[in-house]
Amino acid sequence: MQILNLSEAPEEPLHRLMWLSGVRDQVALELDEQYRAAYFQLRLQNRLVEAFDLGLHSPTKVLAYTRQENEARGRLVRWNDQRR
Numbered sequence: 001m002q003i004l005n006l007s008e009a010p011e012e013p014l015h016r017l018m019w020l021s022g023v024r025d026q027v028a029l030e031l032d033e034q035y036r037a038a039y040f041q042l043r044l045q046n047r048l049v050e051a052f053d054l055g056l057h058s059p060t061k062v063l064a065y066t067r068q069e070n071e072a073r074g075r076l077v078r079w080n081d082q083r084r
Contacts, residue, residue: 032065040069044077 004023010016035057042051043066052059070077 036065036069036072039065040073043079 004027006020006023010019039048039051039062042048048062048066051062057065066079070079
């Protein structure tokens with residue numbers, strides 16, 4: 001199963017490398033948004049331990065994602081995790 005359609009990649013190798021770099025950056029940005037939202041929801045549901053158990057990211061990264069999402073939503077939730 002192919003997730004990305006890279007058929008529009010330039011033929012010239014240097015142009016292709018630059019184009020692929022941009023694709024990678026955009027994919028990383030979109031994935032980070034999804035990870036932030038998912039970890040945030042798990043934290044709201046008191047299920048963050050389950051996320052830690054998956055081992056997809058370090059606990060530090062998981063907490064950073066939840067903080068970023070909380071800040072993006074106007075810091076609506078206070079978790080007393082020393083972030084001011």
